[in-house]
Amino acid sequence: MKKSEAIFGVARVPLDALAVLAALLLAFRLRQLNIDFIPGQNLLDASGTLPDMAWYIVHFIVPSVGTFLLLSAVLGLYTLESTMSAWVEVGRVILVTALWVVLVIAWYFLVRKQLFFSRALLLYGTGFIVLFVEIGRAALTMLQRSFLRAGMGRRIVVSLGTQGLAEAAQDILQHDEHYAYLGHIPDLDALKRILHQQTVDLVLQTDPNPGGDATITLINYCRSHQVGYAFLPPVLADVPHQLRVERLGLLPMIRFQPTPLDGWGRVLKRVFDIIVSFLMIILLSPLLLLFSLLVLIGSGWPIFYVSQRVGEQGRKKVSILKFRSMVRDADLHKDELLAMNHRTDGPLFKIHNDPRVTGIGKILRRFSLDELPQLFNVFIGNLSLVGPRPHLPAEVDRYSLEQRRVFAVKPGATGLAQISGRSSLSFDEEVRLDLQYIEEWSLLLDLWILWRTMFTVFSRRGAD
Helix, strand or coil, rough: CHHHHHHHHHHHHHHHHHHHHHHHHHHHHHHHHCCCCCCCCCCCCCCCCCCCCHHHHHHHHHHHHHHHHHHHHHCCCCCCCCCCCCCHHHHHHHHHHHHHHHHHHHHHHHHHHCCCCHHHHHHHHHHHHHHHHHHHHHHHHHHHHHHHCCCCCCCEEEEECCCCCHHHHHHHHHHHHCEEEEEEEEEEEHHHHHHHCCCCCEEEEECCCCCCHHHHHHHHHHHHHEEEECCCCCCCCCHHEEEEEEEEECEEEEEECCCCCHHHHHHHHHHHHHHHHHHHHHHHHHHHHHHHHHHHHHHCCEEEEEEEEHHHCCCEEEEEEEEEEEEEHHHHHHHHHHHHCCCCCCCCCCCCCCCCCCCHHHHHHHCHHHHCCHHHHHHHHHCECCCCCCCCCCCCCCCCHHHHHHHHHHEEEEEHHHHCCCCHCCHHHHHHHHHHHHHHHCHHHHHHHHHHHHHHHHHCCCCC
């Protein structure tokens, strides 16, 4: 760690203490003078419960400053390495101040068995603490950045290895004012030549091999010459947002998480699916009965077509319901129509003006109404409302390893690919969109896709 970085980090402690002190003194003086929240509006009465200044300083300000500093330390506001973003810092200062208010109220109510002597003073103090602490920290950050721009306190970094530094890491090292990047070197001998000329704070290895002599020798050299050593993950460097740093006992471990749809995200998505699918089944029940009757009159029994598709994890098959839109023996004629398949870019089978489609089936397919029974699949858990397109086992057998990544989540009745072109997309584009959904999932993204699905269905864009 650079000496200047440590100095600026330590300086935050007395600066925060002074900010809290000034905030509470100003709040006391404003309440003492009965200055209202809104100028010109007489909202406050004269307070007869304010203590004298000496008691206030000793019994309230001093403990408050200590409590604020302790809470700030617990929430990581005094880490010496300045890697926290400005917005995260603002949020934590507000959180610390809120916790301080809760502790003050709890102390007076639960321990001293009385209310705080001035609610207006507490409100003033809360606002001033956030304001003064943020102003102080912003001023300190601006001063530190002026030193960094002058070349003082920068970490001098070189990357080392047979493979080049990742573009994203190189961009940060070249443009972040905390670093002075000397460039990429191939091996330890090149590092030794640089160290003869100047100091290096950090060596960033791009191709670590834990059992290799070159890596072990490099680490030992850095440790014996007081040079920091770090490495970038040799695998999955293209998806850093999907890597999580965890601990296996006392050992650090980097874990790959295929999708943010995990833990509570999975629970929330399932609850959302159950509630929405149930409500839609109730609301659309007249239409479901009408379409069932039309299929029965138009082409007889059965009303539903049950398609076996590959489900989550790519292991088990799930039965997907649709209104039958083709003749009863449609699957028996599939081999005869393979030459008419217009999806030659992948394993999917689609043909324009399929002769197997019935009259009522054309109407249902035009607006994707044949897929309404899939709401029952969503309700029982075979499908999700939003997810990758469920594919046939014969199609999945022809998937590449990368394409099989779509099975990380449950397939969906609609998805990002369906609202982005449907059958007009190439298979590679469809897979890319499905993988994008898996890697960037959020409940807001699901809501947006469901909203866009309505417009896509009525526009009939990309429908077969």
